[in-house]
Amino acid sequence: MAADTDIRVLSRQEIEALTAELGEKPYRARQLWEWIWKKGARSWDDMSDLPKTFRSLLSERFLLRPLALAEEQRSSDGTVKCAFRTWDGHIVEGVLIPTPTRLTACISSQIGCSLTCSFCATGRLKRIRNLEAAEIVDQVVEVDRLARKYHDQGLTNIVYMGMGEPLLNYANTLRSAERISAEDWLGMSPRRITVSTAGIAKMILKLANDGARFELALSLHAANDAKRARIMPINEQNDLAALKDALRHFTRTTGRPVTFEYILLRGFNDTLQDAQELVRYASDVHAKVNLIEYNPIDAGGFGRTEPRDAEAFQQHLQRKGIVARIRRSRGRDIDAACGQLANKNEPALKEGERLLK
Ligand code: SF4
Incomplete structure (x- = not known):
């Protein structure tokens, strides 16, 4: 056989x-x-x-079929985006993000994604399959190699924030995080590994009950159900109240806070009223907030909030006691938004686009 x-x-x-x-x-x-x-x-x-x-x-x-680096793009700000080819010919992305204090790998957990968030290039790829734990770890190995090549030091942080929803590839996400933190491998502290979810309440409860040791981030992007459902269809089955209950359970059980990721979309979720709603929601969960500058995608329909408006939004949060940082968008001169490289390389998608023309 x-x-x-x-x-x-x-x-x-x-x-x-x-x-x-x-x-x-x-x-x-x-x-x-x-x-x-x-x-x-x-x-x-x-x-x-x-x-x-x-x-x-x-x-x-047994087979041995690691990911192969198919393309590498380097931005003038030091960001390096990698397109990896899987054994069955698909493309997934991993990114090295250097800052003055960190060398972070942003890695993918699925080929494509089933969740169709409207601001995201990956959502247009649809989900093709889950990545195996080894394929997730391969991205870390390769991005760590690039960190050593360009910065003379290994990775300091890992975020599962690339293509796919990690909690819909639960077993492989946990297995890969264990591998990355294993003493006989990278030995990275689980506190330096962050899994970012679009928000699946029952899986957040499961994470807490299974004793997951890594950090958790929620891609929030709006603290208002109607608005969030417009950009993240997953909100229809996992509304803000259900997510709040799950996140509170997570923080109580694990003793660790959660982080909200909030992409600022000009004129959509960056008004004073949006900030007030976010303050209320973040206070209820004791969450800190990362405000992320949007990297526009082709035909995405959203624009980037002006820097001064982003700062005003941040200051409102801070005045109300919420820890809020602004994350500048990286790699603007390359295809740095999640899913852009794969969109360009994915044969199935190209074929679909050709048929639609
Ligand atoms: S933002 Fe994340 S969950 Fe939403 S479509 Fe993109 S990859 Fe999927």
Whole structure:
């Protein structure tokens, strides 16, 4: 029977059991583990210190199919956007975002997305499939390599804020975050890993009940149900009241605060009334707020809030006791908005656009 499972779905214990089952000494399990998780082996042939017979047996039972870097775009502000090609020919995106204090990787959890938020280029791709945990980790490996290449130091933070809704790929999101924080791998503190969700109340409850150790951010973008539902259809099944209950449960259970991501869309959600609604909602959840400058997408229909209006919005929040920071948009001279590179590369989408013309 042909192999159909990537070896990197196996836990360390499963690798040890497999190694024993194939008649190899226990230290071979450690070597194999290091090849697939630390040394970035791209093929069985790369694992030069493993016996050929062992590699051959492994290749009969398992696949090894890491992401390949298909395109890299560097912005004048240091942002590096990567298009990765999956083994089945799709494109997902990962971004290196350098700031004076951090080197952050923004990574994807799905190919495309089913949630169709109107301001987002990824939402136009539709969901093609979930990424496997190893494919999520591959993005971190590659962006970490770029951080070392361009900045002489590894990543300091990871955000699951690229393509896809991580809580709709729950098991692989948790498994990849565990891998990234494992002592025998990147060893990154879970406090430096943030999973950002569009807001699925029952999955937020599950995260809390499962003892997830990473940070949680909610893509809020409007603190008013009617307005939020216009740009995020997910709000119809997960309204602000349900999300508030889930987030309160999360903060009570984990002892950690949550962050609201709020993209400022000119004339849509950046008025004084929007700020007042946001103050009330954020106060109820004890959330801090990241105000994000919008990176307009083609035909998205939204514009970027003027910097002085963004500052006035921030000051209103701060006067009311809400911790609020402005996140400047990055990589304006490249296709930096989430999903733009994939939109350009995705054959299925291109074909769909051609048919629509
Ligand atoms: S913003 Fe996030 S959840 Fe919404 S369509 Fe884009 S990728 Fe999906």
